[in-house]
Amino acid sequence: MAVPYSPANLSPACLKVSQVLARVGDKWSVMTVMTLKRRSYRFNELRREIEGISQRMLTLTLRNLERDGLVKRTVTPSIPPRVDYELTELGISLSGAVLGLGTWAAQNAAKIDEAQARWDAGI
Numbered sequence: 795m796a797v798p799y800s801p802a803n804l805s806p807a808c809l810k811v812s813q814v815l816a817r818v819g820d821k822w823s824v825m826t827v828m829t830l831k832r833r834s835y836r837f838n839e840l841r842r843e844i845e846g847i848s849q850r851m852l853t854l855t856l857r858n859l860e861r862d863g864l865v866k867r868t869v870t871p872s873i874p875p876r877v878d879y880e881l882t883e884l885g886i887s888l889s890g891a892v893l894g895l896g897t898w899a900a901q902n903a904a905k906i907d908e909a910q911a912r913w914d915a916g917i
Contacts, residue, residue, distance in 0.1 A: 817858065817862060818859075818864070818892075822847055822851055822855045823855055824892055825844050826840070826844060826859060827859070827865075827889050827892060828889060829843050829844055830879060830881045830889075831881060831889040831893075834879060836876065836877060836878055840852065856879055859885070862884075863884050864885035865879055865880070865881060865882065865885055866881070866882050868880070
């Protein structure tokens, strides 16, 4: 008999991978990383670039990405203080993986749509 899926059934290594993917694979983290791949941004510039993100969500996303070592926050003393965000080396390496997954998704979106239509039609 198959063991039902639950986090308790995962090996510690598999559980850690799952936790990392949940953190870096959410919509706003992916969009933030791919935007920061282009260059460093100030907060409001970044908010304008990422369509639909709220100020609160961008703040939370940047804090989490910074905590995970993917984003570097630089404060330049001035009036008002200037704060810039950029990817770390780890963040740049993540952007490559995200780009690969995005490429795969774009190449296979039509096949997935077809499979879903077949499934929904009961074929």
